[in-house]
Amino acid sequence: MDELHFVPRSEFTRLLTLDCPPVPKTEVFAALCRINTLYMIAFAGSGHIGTSFSSMDIVSWLYLNELNTHPPDEDGAGDVFFSSKGHDAPALYSVMIGLGLLPFEKLHELRRLNGLPGHPDVSTPLIETNTGSLGMGISKAKGMALANRMLGRNCRLYVMTGDGELQEGQLWESLGSAANRGLAEITVIVDHNKIQSDTWVKNVSDLGDLDSKFASFGWHVDRCDGHDLGALSEKLAGAKASKKPAIIIADTIKGRGVSSMESTSMKTDEEFYRFHSGAPDEETYARAAEELIERANQLLSGVDAGPLVVEPVARPRRTPPAEDAQRLVGAYEKALVEAGRQNNSLVALDADLILDCGLISFRDSFPDRFFECGIAEQDMVSQAGGMALKGLLPVVHSFACFLTPRANEQIYNNATEKTKIIYVGSLVGLVPGGPGHSHQSVRDISALAAVPDLTLLEPCCEREVGMAVDYATEEASSSIYLRLVSIPCAIPFDLPADYRLEEGRGVTLIEGADAVLFSYGPVMLAEAYKAAESLREGRGVALKVVNLPWLNCVDDDWLRAVLGECRSVFTVDNHYTAGGQGEMLAAAIAGLGLSGGVRVTRFGLDEIPACGTNEEVLRYHGLDSESLASRIAQTLGQGFGEIPNQEVTG
Numbered sequence: 039m040d041e042l043h044f045v046p047r048s049e050f051t052r053l054l055t056l057d058c059p060p061v062p063k064t065e066v067f068a069a070l071c072r073i074n075t076l077y078m079i080a081f082a083g084s085g086h087i088g089t090s091f092s093s094m095d096i097v098s099w100l101y102l103n104e105l106n107t108h109p110p111d112e113d114g115a116g117d118v119f120f121s122s123k124g125h126d127a128p129a130l131y132s133v134m135i136g137l138g139l140l141p142f143e144k145l146h147e148l149r150r151l152n153g154l155p156g157h158p159d160v161s162t163p164l165i166e167t168n169t170g171s172l173g174m175g176i177s178k179a180k181g182m183a184l185a186n187r188m189l190g191r192n193c194r195l196y197v198m199t200g201d202g203e204l205q206e207g208q209l210w211e212s213l214g215s216a217a218n219r220g221l222a223e224i225t226v227i228v229d230h231n232k233i234q235s236d237t238w239v240k241n242v243s244d245l246g247d248l249d250s251k252f253a254s255f256g257w258h259v260d261r262c263d264g265h266d267l268g269a270l271s272e273k274l275a276g277a278k279a280s281k282k283p284a285i286i287i288a289d290t291i292k293g294r295g296v297s298s299m300e301s302t303s304m305k306t307d308e309e310f311y312r313f314h315s316g317a318p319d320e321e322t323y324a325r326a327a328e329e330l331i332e333r334a335n336q337l338l339s340g341v342d343a344g345p346l347v348v349e350p351v352a353r354p355r356r357t358p359p360a361e362d363a364q365r366l367v368g369a370y371e372k373a374l375v376e377a378g379r380q381n382n383s384l385v386a387l388d389a390d391l392i393l394d395c396g397l398i399s400f401r402d403s404f405p406d407r408f409f410e411c412g413i414a415e416q417d418m419v420s421q422a423g424g425m426a427l428k429g430l431l432p433v434v435h436s437f438a439c440f441l442t443p444r445a446n447e448q449i450y451n452n453a454t455e456k457t458k459i460i461y462v463g464s465l466v467g468l469v470p471g472g473p474g475h476s477h478q479s480v481r482d483i484s485a486l487a488a489v490p491d492l493t494l495l496e497p498c499c500e501r502e503v504g505m506a507v508d509y510a511t512e513e514a515s516s517s518i519y520l521r522l523v524s525i526p527c528a529i530p531f532d533l534p535a536d537y538r539l540e541e542g543r544g545v546t547l548i549e550g551a552d553a554v555l556f557s558y559g560p561v562m563l564a565e566a567y568k569a570a571e572s573l574r575e576g577r578g579v580a581l582k583v584v585n586l587p588w589l590n591c592v593d594d595d596w597l598r599a600v601l602g603e604c605r606s607v608f609t610v611d612n613h614y615t616a617g618g619q620g621e622m623l624a625a626a627i628a629g630l631g632l633s634g635g636v637r638v639t640r641f642g643l644d645e646i647p648a649c650g651t652n653e654e655v656l657r658y659h660g661l662d663s664e665s666l667a668s669r670i671a672q673t674l675g676q677g678f679g680e681i682p683n684q685e686v687t688g
Contacts, residue, residue, distance in 0.1 A: 043327055043348040044077040044145060045070045045334075050136045058341040060103050061267045066341060068098040069334040071132040072295045073348065074145060076330060078128050080323050082148040083356055084472045085156070087299060088313045090129035092231040092290040093121070093198060095265050097133050100196055104274060117193045118182060120166040122175020122209075123200035123229070124157040124476065125315075139164055146351070149472035151650030151658060156473040159649070170476030171440065172413060173206030175199055176226060180212060183221045194278070197226045202234025202390065205243050205413040210255075216283045217256030224283040225274065229264065231292035233301050233311045234413060235390045242390060243412040252285045264288030295333065296326040310393065320353070359526035364560060366522050367464055369500035371396030373507035374433065378404050381431060381511060387411055387418050389436035394524065395464050397435060415440050419448035419461075426457035431511065438463025438479035438521060446485055453490045453517060460510045461486075464522045466496065467612035468647055469561055471655030478647040482521065484617020487590040491516035493541065494589035496559040496612070499529050502587060505539040514541075521589070523612075525652070527560035531567050533585070542593035544586035546600065550574070553606040553674060554582045556623055558589065562612045565656065568663035569670060577671060581608075589619045592626050601627070605634050608670055610661065611642030618642050639673050641666065 053066055072094055079085030097119070105117040121130060131154050134140045140154075140163060147153025154162060157170030167178045179195045186193060203209060216224060228248070232239055239245060252259045258280035262269040270288065277284030292311060293299030299313045318326060334346045378384050378400055385407045386400050392410065401408040411418035415436055422432035434441070441463050442449070452459055466479045486494055493514065497503045503522070510518040537545045544556070547563075548570055557566040563585055573579035584600055586592065601607070607627065609620030620640035627636050641661065648658045656662040660669060 040353050041350040042077050042080050042323070042353050043073070043331070043350055045073050045346065046349050047138075047142045049347055050138075052343070054137075056341060056343060061271070062337070062341050064095075064099050064102050064267055066334065066337045066343075067102060067136065068094045069295070069330065069337050070346070071098060071129065071136055073327065073330045073334065074132040074135070075128045076296075076318070076323070076326055077351075078132065078145060078148040080317050081146060081351065081354060082150070082472065083317045083354070084149060084315070084470075085128050085317065086125040086315050087318070088233070088292040088301070088311060089123065089200065089229065089231065090126045091294045091296065091299065092264070092292045093126045093229045094129045094133075094294070095267060096198065096227055096229065096270065096288055096290075097121075097126070097129055099267050099270055101133050101137060103271070104196070106193070117196070118166050118179075119196040119198070120158065120169060120175065120178075121198040122169055122178075123172060123198065123203050124169035125200070126198070126229070127154070127156065127158050130158070134164060149649060149651070151648055151654040153650070155649040157476045159474060168476065170474065171444075172200070172203040173208035176209060176212040176216065176224070179224050179226075180216050180219075180221060183223050184219070186223070193223065195224045197224065199226060199228050200234070201228055201230045201232065201239050201245060202413050204228070204245055204248075205234075205390075207414065207416060213252070213255035213257065220281065221283045222281050225277045226283070226285045228285065228287045229290055230287050231290045231301065233292045233314070235314055236392050237310055242410055243414070248287055256282060258282040258284040259287070260284070261287040261289065264290035265294060296329055298322070299326065360528045363526035363528050364500045365526050366497065366500060366503050366560060367394070367396040367524055369503040370462070370507065370522055371399050373504045375399045375403050377507055377511040378407065383429060384431045384433060384511060385409065385425060386433045387422055387435065389413060389415050389418050389440065391436055391464070394437070395435040395462065415445040416448050419445040419452065422459050423448065423452040423455065423457065426452065426459050427455060431458060431460070433460040433462060435462045435464070437465040437477065438482045439465065439477050442479070442482035442485045442519075449486065449492070450489055453492055456491065457517075458514070459517045461517070461519045462522060463519065465524045466521045467523055467559065467561055468643065468655055468659065468661065469652040470525050471648065471650050471652050474649040475647050480613050480643050480647055481617065483589050483613050483619065486519050487617060487622065492519055493517070493591060494519045494521065495587045496521035496523075496589060497587055498558060498560050498563045498585055499533065501533055502539070506587070509539050521559070523560050525561075527564060529560060530564055530571075539587070540593075542588050542591045543596040544584050544588070544600075546582060546584050548581065548583040550580035550582040551604065552580045553608060553670070554584060554601060554604050555608040555610065555670070556584045556586050556619070557610040558585060558587050558619060559612050562610045562661065565661060565663045565666055566610045569666035572663060572667045573671060576667075579671060579674060581670070586619065586623075590622055592623060594626065594630060597623075597626055598630055598632075601630075601632065601636065605632070605636045606674065607636055607638045608673075609638065609640045609642075610666065611640065613642055615640045615642035615644055641669065
């Protein structure tokens with residue numbers, strides 16, 4: 039099927055002007071928004087269908103029937119809704135677009151530069167707070183409520199949370215003081231769809247008697263079917279009447295609205311839910327769209343309205359990864375299993391990302407040595423600390439954006455005990471750019487660089503991944519942080535056959551005498567390599583390109599030898615320039631005291647990373663090969679064109 043379909047603005051206008059009761063009108067509205075949400079994710083090529091569909095009825099009801107001022111008054115006195123989990127942003131966007139609160143053309147701009155971010159961001163009109171990193175929502179609502187009271191504003195705050203999110207400690211920390219302060223203007227709705235990122239919540243960290251747990255903190259607690267809008271309306275009325283902050287546990291179905299996507303359709307032996315993230319293939323989309331349109335027409339018929347009109351759009355054509363693209367997480371999965379065979383004390387811990395972190399093979403090979411810790415990074419890291427104290431070699435896994443900042447204190451605490459732990463952060467760096475800054479890990483090097491006896495490295499290809507795992511598990515005497523890029527990458531270079539991983543030392547990929555360029559990892563090293571080739575062919579500029587996988591240490595003798603007589607150095611970081619490898623190298627070069635001095639120019643991020651396609655994001659930040667070539671040439675005085683977006687830092 040070469041076409042996608044969306045519900046145009048005119049159909050929402052037609053629906054909203056119908057004279058019919060709130061429940062059936064909202065049911066139709068939610069049905070139309072599901073069609074558009076599916077379209078947005080398919081058009082973007084990524085997103086979170088399951089959680090968007092499970093929360094759609096709730097969000098639609100709130101916006102059509104509960105929130106008293108949208109857009110808010112100029113003094114900020116309008117009611118507030120936001121989703122703490124943030125993965126359901128496509129649902130929220132489709133509702134806001136359907137109501138005319140966002141321009142309709144934004145429907146086609148999910149996860150695009152200057153469009154709608156993959157997770158909520160306040161740069162989007164009417165988005166109340168940035169979310170996507172879990173557990174923060176109720177705390178944010180408390181702050182808003184206290185500010186409103188000080189400023190004399192009388193409004194309500196509605197917060198959506200996920201049930202997997204309830205594993206984060208901050209959420210439970212937020213409850214007690216809200217009750218103590220009597221913040222009855224806050225209503226929290228738990229989208230209780232029973233499935234977190236990978237699998238069933240009950241199989242990871244059973245939530246137990248949620249009603250009693252929440253009530254024990256002094257909250258008004260109620261429960262209903264989250265797809266029964268009449269029941270939801272009653273529970274919301276009860277929350278308003280209460281003198282306590284309220285929590286409504288809304289029992290929902292992940293993927294609600296498309297039978298093949300609903301969690302209730304999973305087979306008894308099916309472990310993992312398939313529609314948490316990602317875009318549907320052509321066949322799956324066609325079946326889902328047909329089912330959603332048919333359901334919308336049934337609901338329209340029930341309110342005596344004519345059939346739905348949808349508009350077609352050509353399916354975007356995306357270039358698939360090259361056949362020889364390297365997949366570092368896959369290489370890591372194989373290497374970890376082999377390391378497990380060699381070392382019976384090696385154990386793996388995971389934070390609800392077993393698929394994304396490449397842990398299926400290890401779990402299946404060593405089920406007694408795999409520990410699923412759920413969405414609780416601090417707990418996981420401290421468990422690893424306890425294991426290390428008792429003689430095990432823990433390997434700890436999560437997305438780097440959650441592992442390194444959220445559990446930073448726990449990582450430092452482990453370091454003070456002088457044990458050996460391997461931390462593996464995936465989804466590192468600037469790309470993929472679609473999820474947005476909550477998931478773009480570009481400050482983890484700076485967060486960990488000063489932790490005692492913790493060495494940081496990022497491999498650039500599958501072969502170097504194997505070397506890194508061998509080094510971490512067999513050679514290193516202290517802890518290691520392994521940084522893994524998650525997307526398939528075309529690698530334009532080959533490592534020399536005799537290359538071996540030695541701490542603080544890298545390898546030259548291209549010889550050159552005009553300047554030395556250091557980088558690491560499959561994304562930035564590839565762009566740097568292509569930039570050097572372009573400069574050599576187009577301008578006769580000879581750059582020495584060096585792969586240095588070590589991020590917080592460098593061998594002085596090796597560095598002096600690599601620099602030779604060259605006094606112009608460039609570094610390219612998959613990270614903020616502040617605290618990245620370039621900053622470390624600049625300090626090390628200064629310490630060498632080389633005659634004549636060395637000019638170090640550092641490229642990396644100097645602002646919050648943009649959201650968009652990988653190509654858009656690299657170009658925006660001036661880190662694609664063309665931009666790097668231009669910036670390097672200008673710095674060297676070659677006049678190789680304009681510098682996009684950023685000034686060179688040095």
